[in-house]
Amino acid sequence: MSKINPKAEATLEKDENEIANRQTAGLSQRQIVIKRFVGHKAAMASLFTLIGIIVTVFTATGIRVGGESFGFTIPGWWPYSITDIDPEGAIASMCNGGVTGCPTLDLAPAFMDGDGVKFGNHPFGTDIIGTDYFALVVRGAQQSLMVMVIVSFLGILIGTVVGAIAGFFGGIVDAVLMRLTDMFLVTPVIVIGAVIGFRFGNLGVIPLALMLGFFAWMGLARFVRTEFLTLREREFVDAARVAGASNRRIIFKHILPNAMGIIIVVGTLLMSGAILIETSLSYLGFGVRPPDVSLGLLISEYQGTFSISPWLFWWPGALIVSIALCVNFIGDGLRDAFDPRQRKHISIKDRKRAKEMKRLNS
Amino acid sequence: MSKANQAVLQVDNYSVDFWVDGVWYPAAINMNFEVQAGKVLAIVGESGSGKSTTAMGLMDLLASNARVEGSVKINGQEMVGAKKTLLQRTRGREVAYIFQEPMTALNPVYTIGFQIVETLRTHFDLGPKEAKARAIELISMVEIPNPEASFDKYPHQLSGGQRQRAMIAQSLSCDPGLLVADEPTTALDVTVQAEILDLIRNLRDKLNSAILLITHDMGVVADLADDILVMKDGLTVEFGTSDQIFNRPNHPYTKELLAAVPKLGSVAVRQIEAELVGLPPVLKLEKVSIEYPKRGRVPAFRAVTDFSLEIYPGEIVGLVGESGSGKTTVGRAAIGLLPTVEGKIEIVGRDLTKPTAQELREIRRFTGIVFQDPGSSLNPRLPIGESIGEPLLLSGDAKGAELDRRVEELLDSVELPKSYRNRYPHELSGGQRQRVGIARALALTPSLLIADEPTSALDVSVQARFLELLQELQDRLKFACLFISHDLAVVDILAHRIAVMQDGRLVEVGTRDQILKTPREDYTKRLIGAVPIPDPAAQRIRREARLANK
Numbered sequence: 001m002s003k004i005n006p007k008a009e010a011t012l013e014k015d016e017n018e019i020a021n022r023q024t025a026g027l028s029q030r031q032i033v034i035k036r037f038v039g040h041k042a043a044m045a046s047l048f049t050l051i052g053i054i055v056t057v058f059t060a061t062g063i064r065v066g067g068e069s070f071g072f073t074i075p076g077w078w079p080y081s082i083t084d085i086d087p088e089g090a091i092a093s094m095c096n097g098g099v100t101g102c103p104t105l106d107l108a109p110a111f112m113d114g115d116g117v118k119f120g121n122h123p124f125g126t127d128i129i130g131t132d133y134f135a136l137v138v139r140g141a142q143q144s145l146m147v148m149v150i151v152s153f154l155g156i157l158i159g160t161v162v163g164a165i166a167g168f169f170g171g172i173v174d175a176v177l178m179r180l181t182d183m184f185l186v187t188p189v190i191v192i193g194a195v196i197g198f199r200f201g202n203l204g205v206i207p208l209a210l211m212l213g214f215f216a217w218m219g220l221a222r223f224v225r226t227e228f229l230t231l232r233e234r235e236f237v238d239a240a241r242v243a244g245a246s247n248r249r250i251i252f253k254h255i256l257p258n259a260m261g262i263i264i265v266v267g268t269l270l271m272s273g274a275i276l277i278e279t280s281l282s283y284l285g286f287g288v289r290p291p292d293v294s295l296g297l298l299i300s301e302y303q304g305t306f307s308i309s310p311w312l313f314w315w316p317g318a319l320i321v322s323i324a325l326c327v328n329f330i331g332d333g334l335r336d337a338f339d340p341r342q343r344k345h346i347s348i349k350d351r352k353r354a355k356e357m358k359r360l361n362s
Numbered sequence: 363m364s365k366a367n368q369a370v371l372q373v374d375n376y377s378v379d380f381w382v383d384g385v386w387y388p389a390a391i392n393m394n395f396e397v398q399a400g401k402v403l404a405i406v407g408e409s410g411s412g413k414s415t416t417a418m419g420l421m422d423l424l425a426s427n428a429r430v431e432g433s434v435k436i437n438g439q440e441m442v443g444a445k446k447t448l449l450q451r452t453r454g455r456e457v458a459y460i461f462q463e464p465m466t467a468l469n470p471v472y473t474i475g476f477q478i479v480e481t482l483r484t485h486f487d488l489g490p491k492e493a494k495a496r497a498i499e500l501i502s503m504v505e506i507p508n509p510e511a512s513f514d515k516y517p518h519q520l521s522g523g524q525r526q527r528a529m530i531a532q533s534l535s536c537d538p539g540l541l542v543a544d545e546p547t548t549a550l551d552v553t554v555q556a557e558i559l560d561l562i563r564n565l566r567d568k569l570n571s572a573i574l575l576i577t578h579d580m581g582v583v584a585d586l587a588d589d590i591l592v593m594k595d596g597l598t599v600e601f602g603t604s605d606q607i608f609n610r611p612n613h614p615y616t617k618e619l620l621a622a623v624p625k626l627g628s629v630a631v632r633q634i635e636a637e638l639v640g641l642p643p644v645l646k647l648e649k650v651s652i653e654y655p656k657r658g659r660v661p662a663f664r665a666v667t668d669f670s671l672e673i674y675p676g677e678i679v680g681l682v683g684e685s686g687s688g689k690t691t692v693g694r695a696a697i698g699l700l701p702t703v704e705g706k707i708e709i710v711g712r713d714l715t716k717p718t719a720q721e722l723r724e725i726r727r728f729t730g731i732v733f734q735d736p737g738s739s740l741n742p743r744l745p746i747g748e749s750i751g752e753p754l755l756l757s758g759d760a761k762g763a764e765l766d767r768r769v770e771e772l773l774d775s776v777e778l779p780k781s782y783r784n785r786y787p788h789e790l791s792g793g794q795r796q797r798v799g800i801a802r803a804l805a806l807t808p809s810l811l812i813a814d815e816p817t818s819a820l821d822v823s824v825q826a827r828f829l830e831l832l833q834e835l836q837d838r839l840k841f842a843c844l845f846i847s848h849d850l851a852v853v854d855i856l857a858h859r860i861a862v863m864q865d866g867r868l869v870e871v872g873t874r875d876q877i878l879k880t881p882r883e884d885y886t887k888r889l890i891g892a893v894p895i896p897d898p899a900a901q902r903i904r905r906e907a908r909l910a911n912k
Contacts, residue, residue, distance in 0.1 A: 032745075235739035236749075238699055239802065243753035244726040257743040338743070 043333020154213025159220030167228025268331030458533035475513030581894030680853030730803030747783025
């Protein structure tokens with residue numbers, strides 16, 4: 001055994017190389033960003049909550065693909081739809097001295113003086129005529145999420161591109177694009193929504209979202225432009241140019257990642273703003289119209305019954321708040337992930353440990 | 363006891379710590395010193411040694427996460443743990459500060475006169491007229507031309523040197539017993555620096571103030587200081603008289619620091635290898651003029667006029683001039699980052715006067731540039747491995763595993779560990795970042811390297827290592843190099859030839875010895891005469907010679 005097996009030696013060498021390689025292996029920017037994002041607890045929790053909400057909302061009552069006359073419906077697992085009326089069920093779940101349609105959801109378990117965990121027929125209750133409120137809220141959340149996604153996608157896309165081009169090239173391009181932005185900026189979205197709603201009637205939520213998206217990019221465009229104006233003067237841009245980078249590469253590889261923080265922050269604000277804009281338009285009767293529902297429409301429709309059946313308010317409100325919160329937390333996590341200079345928060349535990357260490361040392 | 367009474371500032375067992383990430387980090391440890399009226403104590407050290415922190419801590423000017431311990435006595439009055447009102451009264455009246463950056467230290471929306479009057483009236487019971495008269499007196503004392511008119515000028519209307527003078531006038535307004543000057547000349551040109559140092563010296567003689575001078579520049583110290591305190595990592599390394607520190611340093615760190623300071627005329631001329639002599643120039647600028655185009659109502663600005671220079675293979679040409687002389691503009695134009703309005707630029711035999719995008723891309727293979735500010739020249743969102751590899755990737759020279767290998771080679775050649783390629787710029791020190799800058803510039807083994815003040819942001823010891831590295835690389839790779847610098851001593855070490863610029867024009871160009879030893883033009887002579895040299899005795903002789911010539 002004195003002679004070392006050449007094969008084993010080769011493996012050994014290979015292993016050593018691999019260890020050395022692993023240490024110096026380059027992580028791409030994307031890998032690093034993902035790694036950091038996964039380490040952000042609040043953002044990950046929010047991400048899973050949001051995914052949970054989205055999955056629940058889109059599978060419960062099924063989705064209608066296509067228009068009224070054609071297309072098909074993917075059925076959901078919830079027995080009621082927004083057009084089913086169940087007056088007996090509403091009467092069955094009476095509470096507070098004669099108010100019909102109370103939520104049958106009961107989360108207090110038996111050992112805490114409750115009747116045990118049960119969902120009942122209408123966990124979110126029903127409205128006055130007996131429509132299942134869970135179905136309504138789910139449908140509303142679908143619409144609101146769709147609006148949110150489409151508006152923010154369009155807003156971020158247009159805003160970033162316009163801002164980046166204006167800021168990077170400057171001069172006449174900048175002037176023209178910024179005056180265009182000003183023109184969009186002075187047009188009230190509500191008026192546009194009203195005109196389109198009036199002219200085309202109820203087209204559904206997607207055209208509405210597209211329209212809103214075309215009027216949601218101006219703030220972001222200005223922020224991105226300012227960011228680009230300062231970043232393009234930095235020496236690393238010149239360095240990239242000397243290295244032979246094209247304008248496109250400089251914009252997307254070098255400047256844009258540095259402007260990512262502002263895009264994400266404004267983008268998340270845009271998302272929560274989109275839900276609110278849709279709400280206000282629906283409230284005014286220009287957005288989503290009955291019999292279809294959205295979270296905003298639900299709130300405005302039942303605002304008169306708040307004192308009698310407050311759950312008609314709670315559920316859509318809670319959903320709006322949780323969606324907006326999740327989006328903001330995810331935005332927070334993304335911003336931290338994109339910024340390598342971001343230092344981790346120092347917890348009280350860390351401080352205590354440091355004190356303890358000092359005490360032990362001295 | 364009688365001696366202690368004379369000391370304007372007396373510091374005993376003085377320590378400063380910062381609370382960062384749950385740990386007290388010491389910034390200054392157990393310092394003891396005193397400054398007497400009419401004396402200058404210089405605190406010398408590299409960046410991060412705690413010299414500025416020491417000075418700021420004296421008057422409790424530090425951030426809220428700092429902790430000051432020990433004793434600081436100003437005219438016998440204890441300052442550590444003193445009441446806010448007492449501190450406030452002492453600041454300005456008995457202790458005045460001069461900061462490094464006169465532009466940011468003066469409020470841009472008020473005239474300098476207003477700011478001086480404000481200080482005067484805060485501390486003394488003066489009417490507006492008397493205050494104005496006193497302010498004008500102060501302005502004339504710091505030798506700002508035309509004091510009456512200057513009273514109504516805003517900071518941006520003054521030059522850098524005049525702004526620094528205005529700052530000094532403001533800090534002198536209350537006849538402070540102690541003047542703390544934190545890097546007062548670092549942001550200034552050498553000729554202006556010499557004037558400000560003269561001014562500070564005159565004021566010390568006139569007002570008999572004690573001066574605490576904080577600086578990293580051994581030349582400035584030699585010019586001004588009576589006593590010197592050398593700091594490193596918060597510790598007092600050595601304390602002694604100026605003569606003792608410069609001529610008989612005890613501590614190895616002091617010796618190292620002194621050895622790292624580049625001295626004029628200390629190195630032999632480097633020879634260009636015979637095989638490279640006689641080849642056509644790598645860079646040829648012929649009567650080049652460069653303008654910054656007009657923007658709105660601001661007219662076009664001609665930064666460089668009629669500039670001609672040739673750089674041959676294997677040669678380092680130093681380009682020297684004061685700030686605003688157009689040297690950076692020349693450097694940028696030389697690699698096609700700026701267009702020219704007149705004249706002709708040729709790089710490796712290609713005409714680059716009116717370059718097309720295609721020509722520019724081709725020329726990138728033969729050129730590299732190292733920028734001045736290592737903080738801004740690397741993309742903060744890219745790991746340095748990607749920054750270094752970018753020229754290789756974009757030129758199509760290497761990709762994938764081959765690219766990784768080349769990047770590691772380059773890191774090796776600038777003496778950085780291979781594992782650094784995954785680090786981000788902010789995880790590296792200034793010197794390391796500048797090495798990354800070199801590695802990137804040399805990635806394609808260019809025939810022409812432009813180095814735009816690569817060492818001006820570095821400490822002397824880091825600068826010395828950096829210059830050594832650059833020389834080694836140049837010996838090995840034989841690139842031609844345009845080395846732009848305001849520091850004649852640095853250029854002296856590296857350059858074969860030196861070109862001097864003033865106000866966008868070439869003043870003179872010649873071999874190193876010719877420029878430094880027998881300069882023809884007055885401007886060059888003045889420039890060389892203004893460089894403070896780190897030797898108190900020699901510096902005194904030079905200063906007197908300079909003043910006699912005035």
